[in-house]
Amino acid sequence: MDPVIPLEQERLEKIRRLGSSKFNYWFGYVANVSLVVWLVSHAWHGGRMGGAQFAALAILGLLSWTLAEYLLHRYVYHVWSSFLTAGHALHHARPTDLIGVPWYLTTIAIIGIFVLLSSFLHAASVGVVMGFNWLGYIFYCICHHASHHWDVKRGWLERMKRHHLAHHGHPDHNWGFTTPFWDVFFRTYLDRGRIGMPTRSSPPERSRGVQA
Numbered sequence: 613m614d615p616v617i618p619l620e621q622e623r624l625e626k627i628r629r630l631g632s633s634k635f636n637y638w639f640g641y642v643a644n645v646s647l648v649v650w651l652v653s654h655a656w657h658g659g660r661m662g663g664a665q666f667a668a669l670a671i672l673g674l675l676s677w678t679l680a681e682y683l684l685h686r687y688v689y690h691v692w693s694s695f696l697t698a699g700h701a702l703h704h705a706r707p708t709d710l711i712g713v714p715w716y717l718t719t720i721a722i723i724g725i726f727v728l729l730s731s732f733l734h735a736a737s738v739g740v741v742m743g744f745n746w747l748g749y750i751f752y753c754i755c756h757h758a759s760h761h762w763d764v765k766r767g768w769l770e771r772m773k774r775h776h777l778a779h780h781g782h783p784d785h786n787w788g789f790t791t792p793f794w795d796v797f798f799r800t801y802l803d804r805g806r807i808g809m810p811t812r813s814s815p816p817e818r819s820r821g822v823q824a
Contacts, residue, residue, distance in 0.1 A: 632702070637710040640718070641750065647722050648747050654739025661736055669740040676741065677748025682794035686787040707760050707780060712753075722746060752790050759789075778802050 655661040689700040696713070703711050722742070729738045758764060759773040772789060779786035785802035788794045795801035 632709055632711045634710055636714055637712045640712050640715040641753070643715040643719050644746060644750050644753070647719060648743045648750065651722075651726060651739045651743030651746065654743075655736050657736055657739075661740070665737075666740060669737055670744040673741040673744025673746075674748050677745045677752070678788065678791050679794060680745065681748070681752055681790060682788045682798070685789070686800075690783065690787075704780060704783065748790070756789060 655666055688694075688696055690697060699711060699713070703709070726738060726742055729742075755769060755772065756776070758769060759776050764770045764773055772792075775786050775792055776789050779802075782802055785800050786792070786795055787800055792801055
């Protein structure tokens, strides 16, 4: 027997245990909301930020999430091989399982990025942009959960659910979730009306970096 196979299976099992506990999945929302509050609170450090400036930075943060969502999903979760691609492959294989990046890893990463950017940029502005960017991430998490667990039959969420399920059947397409804009822009959009939709338990096709 090839020793690589059981070693790979053992690695995937460790990743599954790390990211698939119910506590990790649901407490992640608590940690992420706390991060948003902490980041945005910097708007009032060292003086009061004007309402127009706050609104502009908030919009920038929300819009920046849509691009970050696309790039993270495409490259971090699919193309660049790491424990994150392996964990995401588990999601493709079992899309209704409660699998999420460990909450403490995202917390450390966000705080580290804020500290780094604040060392040469205005901390208040960085906090608002990052806070609303991360609020976009929370919104994405809720909608992504809904796409696999809720029976949504109308509206924007139903359209994006079909857009996302097309990705599960065709992993080289439809990397965005909250908007198809970046898929259209980068020419990775797949028209959901021209293909059959996979069921929630259908196995996905193989994709670069994904061993689902």
